[in-house]
Amino acid sequence: MEAGTETLDKRARGRASWLRPRWLVLALPYAWLLAFFLLPFLIVLRIALSDTARALPPYAPHWTGWAEAWNFLQALDLESFTTLFGDSLYLEAYLSSLRIAATATLITLLIAFPLAYAMASAPRRWQPALLILVILPFWTSFLIRVYAWMAILRPEGVLDALLRGLGLIDEPLALMNTETAVLIGMVYSYLPFMVLPIYTTLEKLDRSLLEAAADLGATPFRRFVSIVIPLARPGIYAGCFLVFVPAIGEFVIPDLLGGPETLMIGKVLWTEFFSNRDWPLASAVAILLLLVLAVPLLVYQRFARKEPA
Amino acid sequence: MNRLRTPHLLALVFGIAFLYLPILVLVLYSFNASRLVTVWGGFSTRWYAALLQNQALLDAAWLSLKVALVSASLATILGLLAALALARFGRFAGRTLFAGMIAAPLVMPEVITGLALLLLFVGLDAERGFWTVTFAHVTLTACFAAIVIQARLSTLDRSLEEAAQDLGATPLRVFFAITLPMIAPAILAGWLLAFTLSLDDLVLASFTSGPGATTLPMRIYSSVRLGVTPEINAASTLLIGLVATVVVLASLLIKRDALARD
Amino acid sequence: MARKSLGNIRRAFAPWADPAATPLVQFEAVTRRFGDITAVSDLTLALYPGEFHALLGPSGCGKTTLMRMLAGFETPDSGRILLEGQDLAGTPPHLRPTNMMFQSYALFPHMSVFDNIAFGLRQQGLAREAIAARVAEMLALVKLEGFAARRPDQLSGGQKQRVALARALARRPKVLLLDEPLGALDRKLREETQYELMDLQAELGLTFLMVTHDQDEAMAMADRISVMERGRIAQVGAPEEIYEMPANRYVAEFVGDINVFEGIVEEIKGEIIALGGPGGSMILDDPNPTVDLGQKVNVAIRPEKLSITLEEPPQPTNKVKGEIWDIGYLGDFTMVQVKLDGEAGQLVKVALPNRSRRAERPIAWEDRVWLSWDVEAGILLRG
Incomplete structure (x- = not known):
């Protein structure tokens, strides 16, 4: 197809689609997602706005008409949100989640970039194997990988034994149940998410650009700063997004590796729900967490849009 | 650039070591005769034997396997349909909402999805157990499968399908004779991803499961909260070995398929 | 005819x-x-x-x-x-x-x-x-x-x-x-x-x-x-x-190369049109001339329809004088660019078939030459 009308043509071809049982193809996943994804969120929103007593199980959503809607609006109860803002614990948990997630993202980037760059610079025939090596841990159980660090970081654990054996420390490091342990766990668990998008952009990087820069007199350092990093930016943004967002809401890592003073919002939600059985409060925490997550989402979209496709 | 230079090699060695050493430690200690983590009591398979006696763990593993098989299969079908709709239907009413609902679970913290689904199941007064966990997993993993399959569909040469239709194949025939074989590796990858995500999930299962339906990650979680246990090391090693074998085999399969194609 | x-x-x-x-x-x-x-x-x-x-x-x-x-x-x-x-x-x-x-x-x-x-x-x-x-x-x-x-x-x-x-x-x-x-x-x-x-x-x-x-x-x-x-x-x-x-x-x-000359219609006689212009006068043969006297028109001539001579051709019209500006040897033919005399100095492409392996009198850069063409060569362009 001629270049000028290519995009238009694609759209038109889509419209002239010949998949006949069309409505079924769309309706099935659509209905599923409406029922098991959107509807539950509306329920969370509703429970977050109802008072503690009424929301206890068995809770049954009623929807009988607009009169009901009006009653619903009148019955809105901001009690949970008042609690949320009234108690500094929740605000601190949000802030500390953001801080830990941001620190983890930065460290992950610092480790992932050299690794991705080395992978992309490796001989072509090694690259598929290297790629599998990096992806493989991602396929093995997340829970087990976090658990593996418990054995390493615990007092008198593998790390202590190793460092003591090397004569580097006298006292146990006592890393377990600290924020450092949480950071290590996060960097370790999310490393593949950062490496893959960066590797993908670096792998596509045209080597002749670097040769051209060298030909024009750029030193290796200059080439790296002026060519490699700018062109890898889309991958860096994507990687940071993929690490930062799940890290904010993380539960398993702070629960297993963190201590009582490691405040993270995912853990707070879990505790409110399972230990305190306060469903409205847990729902309100969830709603606010979603709002917090909207920030990196918008930032990412803004950055990603600036980049050429 | 064809020679690997020293800093690159260092980065590779350090990176790969960081990724694999913890797993290696875990595997190593699963063969440790001693119960203590730091003490090497000699090579032993006693924890594997103990594992076989641990009925609760075996039950949990069996349940997880069933959930993963059923949910991955359902998720792949839903994901395939969703991917077809996204890649082939052009603009349709409600597309933005649809695409949003496909993408959202990927970035949504599991604690939120889990909480929301539980509230739904409670509202529906559904008995919590195998099916609620399975449905929760389908909802999450169908989105991953959809993304994987859609990526393949969008790079598929449309003229192949047009050529088949031009040669007289009905739309349904085109799908089964051309589209499906061409995207089969992506469907397999989507299924595998859904399967391992389900097998691995702790948070969604914890929220949506009921009494008597404890999945393997739930069982592992409740034991490791109390500390490191060699039995779990053994179970983890088996799980890692299983997943690694399947993934490597699958990627070889897909690679062979891609080579035959290029 | x-x-x-x-x-x-x-x-x-x-x-x-x-x-x-x-x-x-x-x-x-x-x-x-x-x-x-x-x-x-x-x-x-x-x-x-x-x-x-x-x-x-x-x-x-x-x-x-x-x-x-x-x-x-x-x-x-x-x-x-x-x-x-x-x-x-x-x-x-x-x-x-x-x-x-x-x-x-x-x-x-x-x-x-x-x-x-x-x-x-x-x-x-x-x-x-x-x-x-x-x-x-x-x-x-x-x-x-x-x-x-x-x-x-x-x-x-x-x-x-x-x-x-x-x-x-x-x-x-x-x-x-x-x-x-x-x-x-x-x-x-x-x-x-x-x-x-x-x-x-x-x-x-x-x-x-x-x-x-x-x-x-x-x-x-x-x-x-x-x-x-x-x-x-x-x-x-x-x-x-x-x-x-x-x-x-x-x-x-779009199809092939052309040289375009401007001219003013001076006479229409059946299918034959006579044009006058800055470069000289031209006669062309058009099966259905739809032009008026005094109208300004464009005439296209394909490069292979032009001949190059060192001496002035005997015909009274359909000829212009210029200087060899560029020569591109392409094997089966040679593409010559001739810069016409006059203020505009229009460049005209001429395709010379290389029918024999050795030319008797080869042309060279800066030669003064005449271009000439048949009555049938000119194409009256509409639109």
Whole structure:
């Protein structure tokens, strides 16, 4: 197809689609997602706005008409949100989640970039194997990988034994149940998410650009700063997004590796729900967490849009 | 650039070591005769034997396997349909909402999805157990499968399908004779991803499961909260070995398929 | 004066000139829009049985869209497409008796050559033996016997092209659609395949509709060419008509090289027009002059229609003086640029055929020369 009308043509071809049982193809996943994804969120929103007593199980959503809607609006109860803002614990948990997630993202980037760059610079025939090596841990159980660090970081654990054996420390490091342990766990668990998008952009990087820069007199350092990093930016943004967002809401890592003073919002939600059985409060925490997550989402979209496709 | 230079090699060695050493430690200690983590009591398979006696763990593993098989299969079908709709239907009413609902679970913290689904199941007064966990997993993993399959569909040469239709194949025939074989590796990858995500999930299962339906990650979680246990090391090693074998085999399969194609 | 035929060939096949002939395909006032862009605009065209027709034009002129509408992959916004008098509207691609050879060939990578060619036949529900026989026949036709078991990725570019052709021909379509059929082949292979395609078309007596942006390909292969410009047909005609009698400046410039001279009409005598201009006076022969006295017109002259002489030619008109500005030796001919005398100093391209291996009096840079041309050489450009 001629270049000028290519995009238009694609759209038109889509419209002239010949998949006949069309409505079924769309309706099935659509209905599923409406029922098991959107509807539950509306329920969370509703429970977050109802008072503690009424929301206890068995809770049954009623929807009988607009009169009901009006009653619903009148019955809105901001009690949970008042609690949320009234108690500094929740605000601190949000802030500390953001801080830990941001620190983890930065460290992950610092480790992932050299690794991705080395992978992309490796001989072509090694690259598929290297790629599998990096992806493989991602396929093995997340829970087990976090658990593996418990054995390493615990007092008198593998790390202590190793460092003591090397004569580097006298006292146990006592890393377990600290924020450092949480950071290590996060960097370790999310490393593949950062490496893959960066590797993908670096792998596509045209080597002749670097040769051209060298030909024009750029030193290796200059080439790296002026060519490699700018062109890898889309991958860096994507990687940071993929690490930062799940890290904010993380539960398993702070629960297993963190201590009582490691405040993270995912853990707070879990505790409110399972230990305190306060469903409205847990729902309100969830709603606010979603709002917090909207920030990196918008930032990412803004950055990603600036980049050429 | 064809020679690997020293800093690159260092980065590779350090990176790969960081990724694999913890797993290696875990595997190593699963063969440790001693119960203590730091003490090497000699090579032993006693924890594997103990594992076989641990009925609760075996039950949990069996349940997880069933959930993963059923949910991955359902998720792949839903994901395939969703991917077809996204890649082939052009603009349709409600597309933005649809695409949003496909993408959202990927970035949504599991604690939120889990909480929301539980509230739904409670509202529906559904008995919590195998099916609620399975449905929760389908909802999450169908989105991953959809993304994987859609990526393949969008790079598929449309003229192949047009050529088949031009040669007289009905739309349904085109799908089964051309589209499906061409995207089969992506469907397999989507299924595998859904399967391992389900097998691995702790948070969604914890929220949506009921009494008597404890999945393997739930069982592992409740034991490791109390500390490191060699039995779990053994179970983890088996799980890692299983997943690694399947993934490597699958990627070889897909690679062979891609080579035959290029 | 008896009219000579155009170019140096005589065509026996010209059903479009016969009012009694029934067209096979008719595009009637067809329009197709994509958003704000009108890809095909109110276009009318008839194809005749046995014709090899080329849609020629630059990228984005709508030629591919026009062909895809006949195949059924696009739907006209207005207008009708008829095949043997039947309106094709509502007939999905898989029920149309047309087959397409795709630009990318679109060979099914997961099927053998045999299965690729048999694909269309299986959809027709032919018996196994009949399919095997037809595939064998097709493989013989494209000279690929013995390749049936290969996979597309085990074929060279030229072989893939033949398989694509065999696959499209296997169903014996009423019209074979060719989307840039030779575009992916290298130059040498392209020329060979070009003649093979023409022979095949003549042998099978099929109707071919080809889309191409390559004028040489269209000129060499087609019985008629539609030169397209922004969704419309600028001119339809046999290659020699397109080349020797371009309907307007767009066609003249798109197909081949031209030099354009300005002039003012001074006299009209039947088909002969006399022009005056800054470069000198000119006489040209136009079969239907639609110009007025005193009108300013453009006259196009093809480079190969000009002669270069060192001495002034004896004829009183159709000559200009200049200086050799540039010489490009191309083997079969030499392209010379001559800078005309006068203030404008217009550059004129002249193609000199290299008929003998050694020239008696070769030209050199900065030679002072005369350019001259026949009465029939000038093309009066309209629009």
